[in-house]
Amino acid sequence: MKNRFIYILLIASVLxxxxxxxxxxxxxxxxxxxxxxxxxxxxxxxLVDKITIDxxxxxxxxxxxxxxxxxxxxxxxxxxxxxxxxxxxxxxxDYLVVQPAKGWVLVFGAKNIKTGYTKIVTSNINVIxxxxxxxxxxxxxxxxxxxxxxxxxxxxxxxxxxxxVFSLANGRKLNGKANSLRFYSDYxxxxxxxxxxxxxxxxxxxxxxxxxxxxxxxxIRDFNGLFFNAPSIKKPDILCNGAxxxxxxxxxxxxxxxxxxxxxxxxxxxxxxxxxxxxxxLSKFFxxxxxxxxxxxxxxxxxxxxxxxxxxxxxxxxxAATTKMPANNNNKNLLYLGFKTTAAAFGVFQDxxxxxxxxxxxxxxxxxxxxxxxxxxxxxxxxxxxxxxxxFNGDENMMYFxxxxxxxxxxxxxxxxxxxxxxxxxxxxxxxxxxxxxxxSDAPFNYNYVVVATKKGDTYVIRMFTKTSGNLxxxxxxxxxxxxxxxxxxxxxxxxxxxxxxxxx
Amino acid sequence: xxxIKYILMATVLLLLYSCKEEYYLYNDIKRIQFGPDIxxxxxxxYNLADTTKxxxxxxDNASKQIDTIFFDIYAIGGVSTKDRSFKLEQVAVxxxxxxxxGKHYRPFxxxxxxxxxxxxxxxxxxxxPVVMLRDASLKTTTVTLKFQIAENENFSAGEPSNLWRKAxxxxxxxxxxxxxxxxxxxxxxxxxxxxxxxxxxxxxQKWDNDFILLIRANFAELGYWKGMVKAALITYNAQNPGxxxxxxxxxxxxxx
Numbered sequence: 001m002k003n004r005f006i007y008i009l010l011i012a013s014v015l016x017x018x019x020x021x022x023x024x025x026x027x028x029x030x031x032x033x034x035x036x037x038x039x040x041x042x043x044x045x046x047l048v049d050k051i052t053i054d055x056x057x058x059x060x061x062x063x064x065x066x067x068x069x070x071x072x073x074x075x076x077x078x079x080x081x082x083x084x085x086x087x088x089x090x091x092x093x094d095y096l097v098v099q100p101a102k103g104w105v106l107v108f109g110a111k112n113i114k115t116g117y118t119k120i121v122t123s124n125i126n127v128i129x130x131x132x133x134x135x136x137x138x139x140x141x142x143x144x145x146x147x148x149x150x151x152x153x154x155x156x157x158x159x160x161x162x163x164x165v166f167s168l169a170n171g172r173k174l175n176g177k178a179n180s181l182r183f184y185s186d187y188x189x190x191x192x193x194x195x196x197x198x199x200x201x202x203x204x205x206x207x208x209x210x211x212x213x214x215x216x217x218x219x220i221r222d223f224n225g226l227f228f229n230a231p232s233i234k235k236p237d238i239l240c241n242g243a244x245x246x247x248x249x250x251x252x253x254x255x256x257x258x259x260x261x262x263x264x265x266x267x268x269x270x271x272x273x274x275x276x277x278x279x280x281x282l283s284k285f286f287x288x289x290x291x292x293x294x295x296x297x298x299x300x301x302x303x304x305x306x307x308x309x310x311x312x313x314x315x316x317x318x319x320a321a322t323t324k325m326p327a328n329n330n331n332k333n334l335l336y337l338g339f340k341t342t343a344a345a346f347g348v349f350q351d352x353x354x355x356x357x358x359x360x361x362x363x364x365x366x367x368x369x370x371x372x373x374x375x376x377x378x379x380x381x382x383x384x385x386x387x388x389x390x391x392f393n394g395d396e397n398m399m400y401f402x403x404x405x406x407x408x409x410x411x412x413x414x415x416x417x418x419x420x421x422x423x424x425x426x427x428x429x430x431x432x433x434x435x436x437x438x439x440x441s442d443a444p445f446n447y448n449y450v451v452v453a454t455k456k457g458d459t460y461v462i463r464m465f466t467k468t469s470g471n472l473x474x475x476x477x478x479x480x481x482x483x484x485x486x487x488x489x490x491x492x493x494x495x496x497x498x499x500x501x502x503x504x505x
Numbered sequence: 506x507x508x509i510k511y512i513l514m515a516t517v518l519l520l521l522y523s524c525k526e527e528y529y530l531y532n533d534i535k536r537i538q539f540g541p542d543i544x545x546x547x548x549x550x551y552n553l554a555d556t557t558k559x560x561x562x563x564x565d566n567a568s569k570q571i572d573t574i575f576f577d578i579y580a581i582g583g584v585s586t587k588d589r590s591f592k593l594e595q596v597a598v599x600x601x602x603x604x605x606x607g608k609h610y611r612p613f614x615x616x617x618x619x620x621x622x623x624x625x626x627x628x629x630x631x632x633x634p635v636v637m638l639r640d641a642s643l644k645t646t647t648v649t650l651k652f653q654i655a656e657n658e659n660f661s662a663g664e665p666s667n668l669w670r671k672a673x674x675x676x677x678x679x680x681x682x683x684x685x686x687x688x689x690x691x692x693x694x695x696x697x698x699x700x701x702x703x704x705x706x707x708x709x710q711k712w713d714n715d716f717i718l719l720i721r722a723n724f725a726e727l728g729y730w731k732g733m734v735k736a737a738l739i740t741y742n743a744q745n746p747g748x749x750x751x752x753x754x755x756x757x758x759x760x761x
Binding site for chain 1: 723724725726728729731732733735736739740743
């Protein structure tokens with residue numbers, strides 16, 4: 001028995017003697033290469049600006065000799081592996097930016113050839129063009145829609161104007177009356193041989209639609225090209241996003257693109273409302289938090305639906321136990337539905353049987369448990385007769401609305417209504433919006449405005465009001481005017497992403 | 506007691522040894538066997554792919570009287586400095602309408618094919634052509650041509666599971682290879698000639714192998730076409746109350 005233990009010990013010691021000692025007994029100080037002179041980010045105009053940098057490179061090892069290289073790769077790539085393009089192999093770079101407008105990463109490498117140690121430094125390059133920053137106004141003249149660009153080189157206040165940039169870039173205008181502008185940074189367009197994320201602006205009218213590359217305003221797809229099989233009736237209502245998908249309502253029917261799988265930027269077949277493919281007509285009012293499936297409303301059945309981008313059929317919405325109004329067959333017309341936060345919406349309804357009955361509804365837009373708390377509007381309340389509405393995106397709990405030529409506010413917590421602004425008598429209100437831009441890396445351009453757009457003769461007037469405690473300040477921060485009637489306005493910058501602005505009316 | 510212990514140990518060892526299968530070493534003699542497309546030879550899940558290929562003359566002009574489908578074959582045991590012929594022979598499939606040599610397909614020993622059934626010098630792979638003949642009987646039947654490798658002076662048989670291939674062809678509408686189990690389960694449902702004809706009629710597309718391969722490369726487009734034919738089927742059934750579209754066996758047609 002004792003012998004057995006001795007044998008085991010002997011075998012164990014023989015086995016352990018086979019292990020190599022891989023310990024690191026080098027006690028010299030690690031090399032530290034320091035690179036200075038490269039900023040964290042640069043804005044560069046494609047085909048105009050150069051990247052001109054001469055960094056300082058030092059090492060704590062004496063006698064260091066370096067080799068250098070510069071590379072560039074694009075960001076926000078989906079469906080392909082980004083490739084680092086080597087630009088040059090010198091310490092200083094003086095490189096004309098030729099890349100298309102979007103985000104890129106500049107890579108600098110310094111290698112000490114004596115030690116083999118390399119230091120890598122990166123910097124974000126926002127490649128821009130004259131089109132990538134400024135206020136875009138979708139406006140209509142003589143039944144045709146175009147874009148006016150108000151340039152903002154140093155602050156949010158416009159200092160220059162380029163009229164009709166859509167037709168300048170594409171040689172034609174869009175048919176119909178300007179309806180809405182939507183921006184997405186991950187719309188797939190053909191780039192080389194692959195469909196890759198593209199910073200794209202959708203221009204939607206009541207008869208037409210187009211998606212353009214924001215770096216060039218060149219059209220990526222027209223209305224027909226946006227669909228595998230374009231609807232025979234061109235009657236766009238809205239475009240929105242949600243749950244990695246894009247949704248397009250045309251003539252009340254929903255079309256979608258699921259954007260997390262490879263796609264060509266084309267909308268598929270119109271989604272069915274049920275297994276019998278019954279008729280339906282979705283309202284132009286909708287709610288989407290952006291990251292989950294949106295909430296739509298069928299005007300024919302007065303029923304809320306949701307939808308997935310890859311689905312062929314709308315999804316039923318279920319009631320919360322405590323809801324005051326059913327999500328299905330509630331016998332209402334939807335006069336307005338808007339985004340308040342990613343967890344709250346407000347709607348204004350009118351009863352179909354008794355059109356005099358109007359309701360303001362506070363909505364918790366959970367499609368599995370839709371909660372609507374109703375507040376019946378008295379005829380005497382200004383909101384009762386409102387024709388346009390907007391909610392403050394994440395700000396004060398207020399709704400702004402239009403009655404005739406007046407802009408009113410309603411405190412959604414206490415029902416207090418207040419006249420905020422009366423447009424001049426020779427103007428009629430085209431739309432109101434609350435828009436804000438709070439990207440910290442783009443601070444000089446941050447803003448928070450209530451937008452009041454009017455039509456005055458053959459011109460549009462857009463007043464951008466700041467607000468204090470939910471009330472408009474007496475004079476607008478600035479006003480822009482142009483030819484035609486405005487349908488929508490959006491502020492674009494290289495820092496604007498697909499989720500910067502809520503998709504809402 | 507000691508003897509019993511040794512006997513038990515010997516038995517276990519024998520049992521373990523007996524579990525060992527006889528594996529080909531592939532470095533003894535030259536062998537030949539079928540395999541997947543050359544792009545898939547290092548993908549184990551494709552080891553048994555392409556055993557059966559379907560084809561129809563249905564979409565072709567009447568002037569097209571022959572066509573060829575190809576299978577992949579691999580020599581094993583290294584290359585040779587000389588061309589090496591291999592030999593194929595038909596195997597009857599019980600219960601199937603077996604293809605008739607000279608009527609439905611060009612015989613494997615046809616003079617025009619002898620040079621094709623050859624592993625070229627310096628190579629280990631070639632495409633095996635099977636030349637199908639558009640006989641009038643294919644308008645009403647679907648024939649099966651199962652064939653296997655026959656050993657010859659150049660090659661012995663390779664892996665048993667890869668010694669045969671099957672071509673199933675007709676001049677009628679038939680299930681494209683790309684309408685496979687995955688397409689059946691998730692997109693198109695069970696194949697039937699009636700369903701296939703309905704798809705063609707409603708979409709204006711062939712729904713042949715090339716078309717399905719094209720659309721399944723893009724989920725969005727695949728979803729579009731599925732939705733298109735599904736909506737058409739719903740419309741058809743709504744227009745024919747109580748008489749939904751049924752396949753050739755009388756089963757109601759369903760698209761998942």
